Amino acid sequence: MSRVAEFLFRRRGGAGWHWTDVFTWFWLIGGLIVMFGPALWLVNSSFKTPAALAEFPPTVLPYVTAEAIVEGYEEPLQLFEVRNDDGSVRVLAEVRRLGTVAQMVDPANPGEIIRVNIQNRTPKRSIAFALDNYVQPFLAFDFFLYLRNSVFVTVVATLITLLTNSMAAFALSKYNFRGRSAVMMLIVATLMVPLSVILVPLYSVISAMGLFNSLWGVILPTVATPTGVFMLRQYMLTIPDELIEAARMDKASEWQIYWRIILPLTAPALAVLAIFSVVWRWNDFLWPLIVLSRKEVYTLQVGLNTYAGELNVQWHYILAMTVVTMIPVVLVFIFLQRFITTGIAGSGLK
Amino acid sequence: MSQITLTDVSRAFGKIGVLHDINLDILDGELIVFVGPSGCGKSTLLRLIAGLDRPTGGAIAIDGKDVTTVPAADRGLAMVFQSYALYPHMSVRQNLAFGLENARMARAEIDARIAEAARMLEIAPYLDRRPGQLSGGQRQRVAIGRAIVRNPTAFLLDEPLSNLDAELRISTRAELAALHERLSATMVYVTHDQIEAMTLADRIVVLRAGRIEQIGTPLELYNHPANLFVAGFIGAPRMNLLPVKVAAGGTGRSSLTLDGSAGFEIDGIVSATNGDVTLGLRPHHISLADAGKGDIAARVALVEALGSETIVHTRTSGGQTMLAVVAGQYPVASGDTVDLKFDTSHLHLFDDTGVRIAVS
Amino acid sequence: MGDVRNGIATRAGAMILAPVGWLANVFDAPLRMLQRRTGSNGMAVFFLAPNMLVFGIFVLFPLVINILYSMTGGGALFLGDRTFVGADQYGRLFSCGSYLDPKSCTEDLFWIAVWNTLAFVVLQVAMMVAVALVTALVLNRELRARSFWRAVFFFPVLLSPVVVGLIWRWILQRQGLLNLMVFEAGGTPVNWLVERNWAFTATIMVSVWAHVGFYALILLAGLQAIPKDLYEAAEMDGTRPLRVFWRITLPLLAPNLLVVLVLTLIRAVQIFDEVYVLTGGGPGTSTLFLTQYIYEVGFASMLRNPGLASAASILMGAVLVVLTLIQLGIARRNEQRGKMR
Ligand SMILES: Nc1ncnc2c1ncn2[C@@H]1O[C@H](COP(=O)(O)OP(=O)(O)OP(=O)(O)O)[C@@H](O)[C@H]1O
Numbered sequence A: 001m002s003r004v005a006e007f008l009f010r011r012r013g014g015a016g017w018h019w020t021d022v023f024t025w026f027w028l029i030g031g032l033i034v035m036f037g038p039a040l041w042l043v044n045s046s047f048k049t050p051a052a053l054a055e056f057p058p059t060v061l062p063y064v065t066a067e068a069i070v071e072g073y074e075e076p077l078q079l080f081e082v083r084n085d086d087g088s089v090r091v092l093a094e095v096r097r098l099g100t101v102a103q104m105v106d107p108a109n110p111g112e113i114i115r116v117n118i119q120n121r122t123p124k125r126s127i128a129f130a131l132d133n134y135v136q137p138f139l140a141f142d143f144f145l146y147l148r149n150s151v152f153v154t155v156v157a158t159l160i161t162l163l164t165n166s167m168a169a170f171a172l173s174k175y176n177f178r179g180r181s182a183v184m185m186l187i188v189a190t191l192m193v194p195l196s197v198i199l200v201p202l203y204s205v206i207s208a209m210g211l212f213n214s215l216w217g218v219i220l221p222t223v224a225t226p227t228g229v230f231m232l233r234q235y236m237l238t239i240p241d242e243l244i245e246a247a248r249m250d251k252a253s254e255w256q257i258y259w260r261i262i263l264p265l266t267a268p269a270l271a272v273l274a275i276f277s278v279v280w281r282w283n284d285f286l287w288p289l290i291v292l293s294r295k296e297v298y299t300l301q302v303g304l305n306t307y308a309g310e311l312n313v314q315w316h317y318i319l320a321m322t323v324v325t326m327i328p329v330v331l332v333f334i335f336l337q338r339f340i341t342t343g344i345a346g347s348g349l350k
Numbered sequence B: 001m002s003q004i005t006l007t008d009v010s011r012a013f014g015k016i017g018v019l020h021d022i023n024l025d026i027l028d029g030e031l032i033v034f035v036g037p038s039g040c041g042k043s044t045l046l047r048l049i050a051g052l053d054r055p056t057g058g059a060i061a062i063d064g065k066d067v068t069t070v071p072a073a074d075r076g077l078a079m080v081f082q083s084y085a086l087y088p089h090m091s092v093r094q095n096l097a098f099g100l101e102n103a104r105m106a107r108a109e110i111d112a113r114i115a116e117a118a119r120m121l122e123i124a125p126y127l128d129r130r131p132g133q134l135s136g137g138q139r140q141r142v143a144i145g146r147a148i149v150r151n152p153t154a155f156l157l158d159e160p161l162s163n164l165d166a167e168l169r170i171s172t173r174a175e176l177a178a179l180h181e182r183l184s185a186t187m188v189y190v191t192h193d194q195i196e197a198m199t200l201a202d203r204i205v206v207l208r209a210g211r212i213e214q215i216g217t218p219l220e221l222y223n224h225p226a227n228l229f230v231a232g233f234i235g236a237p238r239m240n241l242l243p244v245k246v247a248a249g250g251t252g253r254s255s256l257t258l259d260g261s262a263g264f265e266i267d268g269i270v271s272a273t274n275g276d277v278t279l280g281l282r283p284h285h286i287s288l289a290d291a292g293k294g295d296i297a298a299r300v301a302l303v304e305a306l307g308s309e310t311i312v313h314t315r316t317s318g319g320q321t322m323l324a325v326v327a328g329q330y331p332v333a334s335g336d337t338v339d340l341k342f343d344t345s346h347l348h349l350f351d352d353t354g355v356r357i358a359v360s
Numbered sequence C: 001m002g003d004v005r006n007g008i009a010t011r012a013g014a015m016i017l018a019p020v021g022w023l024a025n026v027f028d029a030p031l032r033m034l035q036r037r038t039g040s041n042g043m044a045v046f047f048l049a050p051n052m053l054v055f056g057i058f059v060l061f062p063l064v065i066n067i068l069y070s071m072t073g074g075g076a077l078f079l080g081d082r083t084f085v086g087a088d089q090y091g092r093l094f095s096c097g098s099y100l101d102p103k104s105c106t107e108d109l110f111w112i113a114v115w116n117t118l119a120f121v122v123l124q125v126a127m128m129v130a131v132a133l134v135t136a137l138v139l140n141r142e143l144r145a146r147s148f149w150r151a152v153f154f155f156p157v158l159l160s161p162v163v164v165g166l167i168w169r170w171i172l173q174r175q176g177l178l179n180l181m182v183f184e185a186g187g188t189p190v191n192w193l194v195e196r197n198w199a200f201t202a203t204i205m206v207s208v209w210a211h212v213g214f215y216a217l218i219l220l221a222g223l224q225a226i227p228k229d230l231y232e233a234a235e236m237d238g239t240r241p242l243r244v245f246w247r248i249t250l251p252l253l254a255p256n257l258l259v260v261l262v263l264t265l266i267r268a269v270q271i272f273d274e275v276y277v278l279t280g281g282g283p284g285t286s287t288l289f290l291t292q293y294i295y296e297v298g299f300a301s302m303l304r305n306p307g308l309a310s311a312a313s314i315l316m317g318a319v320l321v322v323l324t325l326i327q328l329g330i331a332r333r334n335e336q337r338g339k340m341r
């Protein structure tokens, strides 16, 4: 432990804690708690039963209250630990509660009703993970459908994005044609037109094309990302033109040059764009919210928001579904974080 | 058979003309070298022949067929690039095969050709490596191999040796010459190194600022440079050039005056409009003589003793720098005063527009 | 090292592409024929076409007809079915007794959204830039495991706005974690998302939490581009840390700070997703921002008014265009400065 501490806390320079060192560690540890804490708390909560969720103050570990089937009673009864007057403790099942007095029975001796002041009893609990929170959304809700829709949108949109963006980037980086700079200007201009500015007309275009309530209506407007074209073009500019000329001398068609020379050599940039595109499309919310109005075509984000907006919010399910929605992004984060952070630092795209 | 004919070819980028009315006949089996200073348009001319670029005027024909608008892929030529332009994501074998696959050649034939080229160029051990894992010299061979397997009508090479170190360049140069001999294929070779041009070429094309200055065999250019530019460009060390006044001398002779004082007579009549000409004399054609026995007195500024020969930099009283190359080792030191003796049978004269003057 | 990684990536890319290689061959024959007609250079149009088509249909065309929409009235969706009303929609947005008092306006919600957004932008941007800067400075110190710490702050950036909204709804609810901590500290629990000012504060905090890692990363890249020897020289002179910050770090970081400032501005003006999930614009209208106003008027409310939504979106677009032009101007200047260095 002290080794770890020594490793982590080694400061530049040497002896003594300068106030900047103190501040640095305050900020880092604080950041660790604030950034990860809420998500961890959510994950933690997602394993609790509705009863445990309703408790205040909440417990850290997921407890369930113990119940027992008692002879003569149809429903299972909740078990309590009851403190006797002499200080000894025994386990009783509650039959009903009247004001401050609970009528209880001993499961071993169900005939006799014992009256206990509720001050003297605590629920008997054990640690258990409410995995049902995770199972039910798949069985009883359309959650699986939403998941499938989201995966479809994400994968298809990303593939189309990679193809169209890289083709456009190829044209803009390796050919000289009239109007090239005009096209570049046009693409720059779109950076200024976020979705929220063209919601209404875009909606009418989608409707006119019959794509309302279709996943394609979610996919198509997103695939011509200007950032993707820019990033790929920037990368392709570093590929020497002589390679392309060599390929032309080698009787390669322009399509082959694109497919067999340019694409493989652009792989690192394509990988970055692919990661970004997956995250973008997986997280998209406003546009799917507008285009998709039937439950069968909801994506995860829209579905989740709808559940969370219902009057009797069933938090135990919502929490579990949120965790499932987070999983792909967390996986991307764990495995590809380095890729992404260098990608952002290099190109400033998000 | 592969004869390449350029007729009035020109190329302009926007308003800037880079090549002007190039006329050239490249003969079958010939190794022709384009040489000239940087930026004179050698690469541009080669790319026009390759079909990677289109001329803005004139026509290009291969074996009599006009190919001016034929795309590069269909001209049957192969090119070796200065940077080699090997596909970095493919192995050497794939690099060699790429062009053949594109031509839809049978697999067996492709393998046979690669094996043959690999044997010839001694690159067989590296066939499964990527270009990034090869040395400069090995990459260079692969680049040539990629051209050879195509069995092209002609090879186009753009400064193929300029990325090699000095020693490797000399040995590869010799191999290239041998390769040309063996394949007896037409080769168009671009370089700005005149020694490379002299050693390799059947014929040399000297370019300057987008114009052909002279075409000829290496020795023709050396012995009879058509103008001051070629005279200065071909031969190392550079030819000494100095202004002289020419006047009629004895019968059938002309007299040349240097620096207003020193002078000598030569055989033949020189016709110059006002007597102002430029005298060109290669350093090898100047020898050192004892004081009073030479054509002009000069002061030694620098001596480069190479062992086999000695290069003596001198300065004449008129302020002209003159180089002399003397065979063997010569006892002279900077600061000495010497007399320069000219081998008048090898001198060149150029008029005030720089064009060679015939001595008749 | 970089070479090796690059090589791996290249190879991985080649491997991924190999199975779909046949696709290339399927396309190749017809495309070769096309190329015969267009020439090599002409194929540029072919390569450009898919992207520009999508772009034209789903960005440019909507952009153009948006202006027409904003000049029509009624609830019909398609432009042909709508009646031309000229500048009436704009007139309606701007008909106000006093712009400072939304209640005096015909479209009181619009002005509530405008003022809310303005307050949000000012506070959130200030907070975002400050926190991002401090984080970047901390991360730029000589830390063990820097990439771990960088990842810590970056983590929420990838989360979807819906997830962010739900996480914080869960934390901020009456029986949530925050109230637990307040309770443990001896305070009275607060209904964070039901009290106007707390809800508004929450939208700012949550959006900073979600995005600060991204901006910290940009600033960190800027910090790392500052030559180390400048700091060493300052250390030799015995300069105190704060002075180093004011006299060396800040001036040299200024271009990056400007970029971050404008980017946060652009994003803050359009804020919607996480706030919509977190508060739904409430309580009442206290966290109703412009994009949500557009969404509500154009799509969600009973009396849809696409023309009004269009007009509002064009006004917002105008603000964004100005901000983006500033951003591009800065980017260009930085680029030139980079070249000069
Ligand atoms: N694409 C182009 N656009 C504009 N000018 C060009 C272009 N390509 C070449 N040039 C110009 O044409 C002239 C000739 O270029 P070229 O590459 O043929 O020179 P070169 O003789 O090969 O020189 P080097 O020995 O340096 O390779 C140069 O002045 C160059 O600036």
Ligand SMILES: [Mg+2]
Pocket (backbone or CB within 6 Å): B042, B043, B044, B158
């Ligand atoms: Mg060149």
